[in-house]
Amino acid sequence: MIEGKNLLDAKGVSVDFRINGKWLTALYNVDLAVKPGEVLALVGESGSGKSTFATSVIGLHSKNQARVSGSIVLDGHQIIGASDKEMQELRGVKVGMIFQDPLSALNPLMKIGDQISEAMEVHDVYPREKWENRTIELLKEVGITKPERVAKQYPHELSGGMRQRVMIALAIANEPDLIIADEPTTALDVTIQAQILDLIQEIQKKKKSGVLLITHDLGVVAEMADSVAVMYAGQIVESGSVEQVFENPTHPYTRSLLRANPSEDTTGDELYVIPGTVPSLADMDHSKDLFLQRVPWLADLAQEKVSDTPAEIEKGHFVRGNAWKDFSFPDEKTSKKKLKKW
Numbered sequence: 001m002i003e004g005k006n007l008l009d010a011k012g013v014s015v016d017f018r019i020n021g022k023w024l025t026a027l028y029n030v031d032l033a034v035k036p037g038e039v040l041a042l043v044g045e046s047g048s049g050k051s052t053f054a055t056s057v058i059g060l061h062s063k064n065q066a067r068v069s070g071s072i073v074l075d076g077h078q079i080i081g082a083s084d085k086e087m088q089e090l091r092g093v094k095v096g097m098i099f100q101d102p103l104s105a106l107n108p109l110m111k112i113g114d115q116i117s118e119a120m121e122v123h124d125v126y127p128r129e130k131w132e133n134r135t136i137e138l139l140k141e142v143g144i145t146k147p148e149r150v151a152k153q154y155p156h157e158l159s160g161g162m163r164q165r166v167m168i169a170l171a172i173a174n175e176p177d178l179i180i181a182d183e184p185t186t187a188l189d190v191t192i193q194a195q196i197l198d199l200i201q202e203i204q205k206k207k208k209s210g211v212l213l214i215t216h217d218l219g220v221v222a223e224m225a226d227s228v229a230v231m232y233a234g235q236i237v238e239s240g241s242v243e244q245v246f247e248n249p250t251h252p253y254t255r256s257l258l259r260a261n262p263s264e265d266t267t268g269d270e271l272y273v274i275p276g277t278v279p280s281l282a283d284m285d286h287s288k289d290l291f292l293q294r295v296p297w298l299a300d301l302a303q304e305k306v307s308d309t310p311a312e313i314e315k316g317h318f319v320r321g322n323a324w325k326d327f328s329f330p331d332e333k334t335s336k337k338k339l340k341k342w
């Protein structure tokens, strides 16, 4: 690893998808960086482009269906435009991915132990004679108590939580510098969710890996992440340390997300619901602030064009556009300053 450098450095990343013969922009001009050992959370509603970004980092977009532009440098290697062979070498060793749905990522016809061995085979990090021991070790590491038995089983023979553990074992088999976890727990029940998140955190601390954690759950962000980037309609609208963004949420979308987040001291009745929905790709004009366009009482602010360069409102805390200066919720009677912590 190159010391003092970002592990992941994404600059001006855009992704267009071909949909019904037309190219539509799903991700626009995204800048994101993860330092070695850092946990960066990427948050935003469904359809905002989080997985599209993750898939760009592991180079898994189909070339016929997606155009990726900008720059994504992973530990000194440029991902955009890399050949399949180069990507295969980087995947696993530089970056490991934990997907939301382990069944789609695991091979249903292959025993767990063989899948983990195969992952090691691709990369040659471990010599063949060590694979079996390493497989058992890995399964133990992810909290599987009968690793010898599980190694001989097929994915469908395991529970959802166990499958997720197996996928984590696969993702870390070659000790990648960066782990991407895309909604790693949404398919699981609450107790197992907590265990899986603890496990990811434990591995991250032990191996000092960088983590890109994609989640809807702001409670998880507060607990696990060092920094956070908020994505709306394919753009980062705000980013900074977790402390900066949670203590001083500034973009109207960040403020809305936080206000809509159930926390221990709010009951369901009081919960704020963000009006409208994320626009469809065909309706996105990324030169404007798309969130303002969604919210009825912000129609006036929504007309302005927004610079592609976000404002740095405090060191390391970036916000897109400047409508936040005039933004307030309809029920806010006091000035924004007093309402920083609602």
Ligand SMILES: Nc1ncnc2c1ncn2[C@@H]1O[C@H](COP(=O)(O)OP(=O)(O)OP(=O)(O)O)[C@@H](O)[C@H]1O
Binding pocket: 017, 018, 019, 026, 044, 045, 046, 047, 048, 049, 050, 051, 052, 053, 065, 280, 281
């Ligand atoms: N392969 C694809 N082809 C066409 N459109 C796609 C493709 N993948 C994603 N999209 C579109 O891009 C937009 C962003 O989707 P994406 O899956 O990245 O969102 P997300 O933030 O991960 O949402 P979720 O929280 O539901 O996982 C959506 O409008 C989606 O329909």
Ligand SMILES: [Mg+2]
Binding pocket: 050, 051, 052, 182
């Ligand atoms: Mg997703």
